[in-house]
Amino acid sequence: xxxxxxxxxxxxxxxxxxxxxxxxxxxxxxxxxxxxxxxxxxxxxxxxxxxxxxxxxxxxxxxxxxxxxxxxxxxxxxxxxxxxxxxxxxxxxxxxxxxxxxxxxxxxxxxxxxxxxxxxxxxxxxxxxxxxxxxxxxxxxxxxxxxxxxxxxxxxxxxxxxxxxxxxxxxxxxxxxxxxxxxxxxxxxxxxxxxxxxxxxxxxxxxxxxxxxxxxxxxxxxxxxxxxxxxxxxxxxxxxxxxxxxxxxxxxxxxxxxxxx
Amino acid sequence: xxxxxxxxxxxxxxxxxxxxxxxxxxxxxxxxxxxxxxxxxxxxxxxxxxxxxxxxxxxxxxxxxxxxxxxxxxxxxxxxxxxxxxxxxxxxxxxxxxxxxxxxxxxxxxxxxxxxxxxxxxxxxxxxxxxxxxxxxxxxxxxxxxxxxxxxxxxxxxxxxxxxxxxxxxxxxxxxxxxxxxxxxxxxxxxxxxxxxxxxxxxxxxxxxxxxxxxxxxxxxxxxxx
Numbered sequence: 497x498x499x500x501x502x503x504x505x506x507x508x509x510x511x512x513x514x515x516x517x518x519x520x521x522x523x524x525x526x527x528x529x530x531x532x533x534x535x536x537x538x539x540x541x542x543x544x545x546x547x548x549x550x551x552x553x554x555x556x557x558x559x560x561x562x563x564x565x566x567x568x569x570x571x572x573x574x575x576x577x578x579x580x581x582x583x584x585x586x587x588x589x590x591x592x593x594x595x596x597x598x599x600x601x602x603x604x605x606x607x608x609x610x611x612x613x614x615x616x617x618x619x620x621x622x623x624x625x626x627x628x629x630x631x632x633x634x635x636x637x638x639x640x641x642x643x644x645x646x647x648x649x650x651x652x653x654x655x656x657x658x659x660x661x662x663x664x665x666x667x668x669x670x671x672x673x674x675x676x677x678x679x680x681x682x683x684x685x686x687x688x689x690x691x692x693x694x695x696x697x698x699x700x701x702x703x704x705x706x707x708x709x710x711x712x713x714x715x716x717x718x719x720x721x722x723x724x725x726x727x728x729x730x731x732x733x734x735x736x737x738x739x740x741x742x743x744x745x746x747x748x749x750x751x752x753x754x755x756x757x
Numbered sequence: 758x759x760x761x762x763x764x765x766x767x768x769x770x771x772x773x774x775x776x777x778x779x780x781x782x783x784x785x786x787x788x789x790x791x792x793x794x795x796x797x798x799x800x801x802x803x804x805x806x807x808x809x810x811x812x813x814x815x816x817x818x819x820x821x822x823x824x825x826x827x828x829x830x831x832x833x834x835x836x837x838x839x840x841x842x843x844x845x846x847x848x849x850x851x852x853x854x855x856x857x858x859x860x861x862x863x864x865x866x867x868x869x870x871x872x873x874x875x876x877x878x879x880x881x882x883x884x885x886x887x888x889x890x891x892x893x894x895x896x897x898x899x900x901x902x903x904x905x906x907x908x909x910x911x912x913x914x915x916x917x918x919x920x921x922x923x924x925x926x927x928x929x930x931x932x933x934x935x936x937x938x939x940x941x942x943x944x945x946x947x948x949x950x951x952x953x954x955x956x957x958x959x960x961x962x963x964x965x966x967x968x969x970x971x972x973x974x975x976x977x978x979x980x981x982x983x
Contacts, residue, residue: 592851675854680891680908686960689972694818696960701817703958703976707851708817 550737557743563637564741566630571729573623577661578722580616588668590714592707595670620662627658639742647735650728657725664717667710678713679705819977822848828939829861835881835940837865840897843883845942858886859931859942860897860904868916870952883942884917885929892961895928904928918950925964926950 513520521529539545587602587609589595602609631651634640640648667678682705686696701708743749770778770785777786829843840860848855861883869882884904886894893908903920904913912921917928927950932943947955949965957975959965964973 592854676893676908680893683892683961686973687962690974693960693963693973693976697976698814698817703821704848705854706848707854 554737554740557741557747559744559747560741561744563633563744566626566633567736570623570626570630573619573626574725574729576619577616577623580612580619581718581722583612584616585718590668590711592670592710595668595710599669599671620665624658624662627655631655636745637742638745644735644739644742647732647739650732650735654725654728654732657721657728660721661717661725664713664721667713668717670710675705678709821976824944825849826934826936826941826943828936828941829859829883830940831938832863832881832935832940835861835863837863839899840884842897843942858894859883860886861933861940861942880935881933881940883931883933885931885945887929887961889919889924889926889928889961890922916952918952925962925969926966927952929958930954 584602587598587606589598599613603613604610634648634651663678663681666681667674682696682699685699686692688695697703699709699712700706701712767773768783770782771780775785825846827845829845830841835841840862843859843861844856845859846855847857861881864880864882886896888895888906888908888911890906890909890911893906895904895906895911895913897904902915904917905911906922906924910922911919911924913924913928914920917930919925919927927948929945929947931945934941934943945958947958947965949955949970951966953965955965955970955975959973959975963969
C-alpha cells in the first residue's frame, strides 16, 4: 500500500524536465555521491578499506553460536564504563574532604546523575561477570590452545586489569564502606611476602591511609589502568583477527578422505 | 656476492674491504651509529621514566611524617583495670580520615610483662584499634574484658593478645609519656605474640613470629620516638 505524500509547497516540488535539458541529478543521489567521494578521499590516503575488510570479512567456523558474543559483550561493557566514567569525572572531586560530598551531589542533584552513576556502578559488576563468562567459554571450548596461547595470556592480563579497576573504583565514593573495604584490600596486598609491605605503602602513598591515597587510586582508576586495558584490547582483537576463532569442540574436523562418504 | 654469503665474514673491517677502514677496527660505522641512536633513545626514555617512577613511589616508600604527641587527659583518668577510648589525630589536615582511636589504661604489673627496654610503656599502655587481621576497627567490651573485631570475628584479650579468630599478632601499641600533667600518645609500634617490640610498625595481616619477622620487613625509615 502506498501512503499519500504530505502536502509540499510548490517551490519545493520537483520541476518537470525541460525539453533538451540534461538528466537532473536527484538531491539524494548528490548526497550519496558526496559520501562516496569523502570515503574515497580518506581511503586513497590511508588504504583503510583493506584493513577494514581484513577485520570484518573473516572466515568463521561452522557451529559459531551465541557464546562467541561474550567477548564483544565484554568490550561493550568496557566502552560503557569508559564513556560514563569520563562524564562522572566532570562532577567528581577526588579530594579527601570533598569526594563524598561531590559523589552525593552528582548522584542526587545533577540531572540524570543517579542514572549515569548507576550505569557505571552496576556496569562494573556486569563487566566482571562478562569477562569471567568469556574466559569460561574460552576454557571450555578449548580456544586457548595452540596457536592462541598468547591471546589467553593477554586475556589474563585484561582480567587482572579489570579487577584492579574494580578495586580502585570502589574507594572513590568515599563512604564508610569504600574506606574500610580499601583498608582491608590494601592490607591483603600487604600480606604478600617481602614485597607486600612496600606494595601497600605504594598503594596508600605512605604508611597511613591519607590524603594521597584517594588521588592515587583515582589516577590509577581513570588514567593508568584504562590506558592499559585499551592497549591490551587492541592486542587481543588483533590476535583474534589474525588467528580466527575456533569451532566448538563438539564439531569434529573432517578428514579429506571422509568428504566423499 | 653470491658466494660471499657462504664464507664467514672477517670481523675486521679492513679485511672486508670497507672504505676508510683502518687496522684492527671491528665495529663498523653503521653498527656504531645504530648503537648510538638506540642508546640515545634509552637515555631519553629513562630521563622521563625514572624520575616519574621515583616521584610515584619514592615519597610513599621513604618519607615518614615526624612523630607527634597528642595529649589525651590527666593521669587520673586512667585505671589499670579498664580501657578508656581516646580519639587522636594520626594525620593532620585531612579531617575525619586522619583520626584514629586509642584505648588507654594504666600499666598493671600483675598482668603486664615488665617493659622492654625499660622506660617504654612503664606507666600507661595505649592500644591501637587497628585489628591485626586486615585493619578493621576493634571495640573494647568491658563486660567481657575483650577486644572484638566486627569484620571477621577477631577476639583479643585484655592485654591485646590474640585469643581467637584470624588475627596474626597482638594489637599494635602507641608509645606513651606524661608531659605537662597530661598523658600523651606518640607513634605506633608493633609487637609479636611474645610482646617483643617492633619499632617500625607493620601493617595488619603481617605475622611477626618466626619467619614472619623476616618476610615482612620494616619500613626504610620510621619516626623516631622523640
